[in-house]
Amino acid sequence: NAGVTQTPKFQVLKTGQSMTLQCAQDMNHEYMSWYRQDPGMGLRLIHYSVGAGITDQGEVPNGYNVSRSTTEDFPLRLLSAAPSQTSVYFCASSSARGVWWETQYFGPGTRLLVL
Amino acid sequence: ELKVEQNPLFLSMQEGKNYTIYCNYSTTSDRLYWYRQDPGKSLESLFVLLSNGAVKQEGRLMASLDTKARLSTLHITAAVHDLSATYFCAVDISQTSYDKVIFGPGTSLSVIP
Numbered sequence: 001n002a003g004v005t006q007t008p009k010f011q012v013l014k015t016g017q018s019m020t021l022q023c024a025q026d027m028n029h030e031y032m033s034w035y036r037q038d039p040g041m042g043l044r045l046i047h048y049s050v051g052a053g054i055t056d057q058g059e060v061p062n063g064y065n066v067s068r069s070t071t072e073d074f075p076l077r078l079l080s081a082a083p084s085q086t087s088v089y090f091c092a093s094s095s096a097r098g099v100w101w102e103t104q105y106f107g108p109g110t111r112l113l114v115l
Numbered sequence: 116e117l118k119v120e121q122n123p124l125f126l127s128m129q130e131g132k133n134y135t136i137y138c139n140y141s142t143t144s145d146r147l148y149w150y151r152q153d154p155g156k157s158l159e160s161l162f163v164l165l166s167n168g169a170v171k172q173e174g175r176l177m178a179s180l181d182t183k184a185r186l187s188t189l190h191i192t193a194a195v196h197d198l199s200a201t202y203f204c205a206v207d208i209s210q211t212s213y214d215k216v217i218f219g220p221g222t223s224l225s226v227i228p
Contacts, residue, residue: 033216042119042203042218043158059217090157104148106158 001026004107006091012113013081021076021110023091029105031094032074033058034066036087037109043090049074081114088112117142119206121219129227131193136222138187138204146207147187148216149178151200158203162189194226 007022025032030051035043045058047066055066063085065077074093078085091107118141128134138147149161162171164180164187171178175198177190187204205218 035218040220042220043205044218045216092158102163103160105160108157 003027004091004093004105006089006107006110008110009108010111010113012115013078014115015081015083017081019078019081021078021089021091021112023074023076023107024072025074025091025093025105026072027093027095027105028071029093029095030071031096032068033092033104034064034074034076035090035092036060036085037090038087046076046089078112081112083114086112086114117206117208117217119204119217119219121202121204121222123222124220125223125225127225127227128191128194130195133193134191136189136191136202136224138189138206138219140185140187140206140217140219142185142206142208143182144185144206144208145182147180148205148207149187149189150203150205152203152221153200161202191224196226196228199224199226 004025033048034046037043044060046064047058049055049068052068052071055068068074089110092104094104096102120139122137147164150158151161152158162178167182169180175192180187201221201223203218203221205216207216
């Protein structure tokens with residue numbers, strides 16, 4: 001299993017450009033999430049999904065869109081990039097929630113710089 | 116406003132010593148997570164604590180949860196250099212379903228030989 005994969009690893013955008021960060025998992029996990037990590041602030045939840053066709057907003061959803069057409073893929077779209085979106089983005093997945101065997105797997109991250 | 120605080124934010128300790136990292140949160144929750152992150156790397160799940168009084172141990176790390184005090188601890192026993200990393204606690208504030216998981220700012224741990 002490849003686990004959780006993210007592409008690209010690095011990206012530089014100009015203000016106003018749009019792009020999609022890709023996330024895929026091959027573990028048949030129902031739950032998938034997108035976080036952003038900024039220095040000294042831990043991770044903040046952007047959007048999450050509890051299954052194909054079901055998504056919801058997290059803590060900081062503004063400026064981002066998501067969709068979940070398949071179990072495997074959960075892309076994150078930046079509609080019009082802003083310098084405040086410069087961050088490291090992590091995708092995560094898990095097979096269950098709120099149970100003792102719950103484990104959340106994180107992807108390697110995408111480093112985004114918006115100029 | 117929900118706050119998740121960690122104490123200390125930076126910790127330098129000698130190998131062989133014991134220490135505790137504290138995670139305080141300001142709202143009701145019965146699920147708390149601990150993660151480890153190495154520099155420039157992704158996050159690794161360490162513990163899931165699901166109820167008041169829960170205690171989990173893995174190697175030199177032991178985590179506990181007191182939901183009444185809204186406090187979790189991560190205890191390090193006889194630290195070794197390999198434990199150097201940033202440790203995050205995260206609190207799930209949803210009562211019924213997967214909702215918002217709020218992360219603390221992280222504790223940067225450096226274990227000195």
